[in-house]
Amino acid sequence: MSLIKKPGGKTIEVVKNLPRITLANLRPNPGAKTLEKRRGRGMHGGNRSGWGHKGERQRCNRPRLGFEGGQTPFYLVIPKYGYNANHSRQPQYPPLSLRRLQYLIDLGRIDPSQPIDLTQLVNGRGVEIQPQKRDYGVQLVDEGADIFCAKVNLEVQAASEKAIAAVERNGGVITTSYYDPRSLQILIKPVPFFMPGEPIPKRLFPGEDLLPYYTDANNRGYLADPDKIQTARMDLAKKYGYSIPDISKDTLFEMLVQRKNPRHIFFGLSPGWVVNMADKKILKPTDDKVLQYYGS
């Protein structure tokens, strides 16, 4: 019962009295080491060592996978069918549920007071987009439509009807827009694009397959007629049984109404501009032909 406390205490006294450490005193923790599998030893593990009796099996000469001794194998008897036809050219849209969006907003990873774009979603690590795997953007899925209660200006690449209704019911605005693969790569990772100092390209319009989707007001397409979108909003409200809140009287009205130019990739950055990250400057072209090209 000494008042002075020694570091280590009684254990150090015990260790000092133990015999010196030798190989005879050391042992690994139980379960740390497993014995290696040694084939062909012992009465029943030996002899043929688990390889069978003669033939292809013992001599490691089995035919290729799927071979059935000369009979037309199963995987060739079945006729061809276009299940995976054009698999490498089909656009894909990883889903974003309203539940996840609400979660991200609640955690502060996404700011609802600014327009929510794919860039914001990727910055907040909300979705993972792989343009190399033919991802053309994000689709809004209606899981969590009942608990969604955020007022947002959302821009996605595809959305289900119920998800659109859920966003608009809370006084938000949703738009579906198209990004071609190059623009998408720039959109999800803007800084690696700005670093080499290339001019921002203009966003291409959708091809003939996707054009009907983005010109349809029911999908809130960015190329659709604004009046038709207005009527579509009212029809959707009637269908799902809610009243559309009047956005014009909202404090965030200007933010909610903000929409990108169809040819722009970013808000406020025109195609043709060069962003200098090092000097924090934006360079704009002055040549007429260049301006005409980027203005078209």
Next chain:
Amino acid sequence: MAATLTRGLSGLLRPLSVFGRECLSPAVRLAQSPRFSTVLPNHAFRTLTPAHTTAPVQLTGLLSRVTPLMPSLLLQPVRNLTYFSLRKGKRKSVKSVTERFFRLHSGQWIRRKAGYKKKLWKKSAARRKRLREHVFCNKTQCKLLDKMTSPYWKRRNWYLNDPYQKYHDRTNLKL
């Protein structure tokens, strides 16, 4: 049968090439080595004709007999599974599997019935209906098909308006 044919024919041609080996120029030897190819360069024949007239005449006679069989002998399908590719060292998928089967993300594979387009006039309506159905593969077949395809075919795809979207996940499965 094709293999024995090639061996027999090569035996027929071999004495000809041995006979002419000392006198033949290297350009002609190169032209002769792909023995059953129809696409022999024209310039090789032109160099042949003024120097040696007897050997090419016999060769062309044999070639004309063999030509109708050639494409099937040459273009034998390769059905092996590549475990480690030459260039990248990766596992390769067997294309015949990808063209015929469809993998749902739950691990099940779907296929069509063999003969669903053939001789339908002699099949009853019930039989035709059964053949039109898309069918699951059994467990051993699924395991085989999984081994024959690379992980790319096992990834989850998010297509728009995918007819198989709702089948990728199992529901109410009690194990």
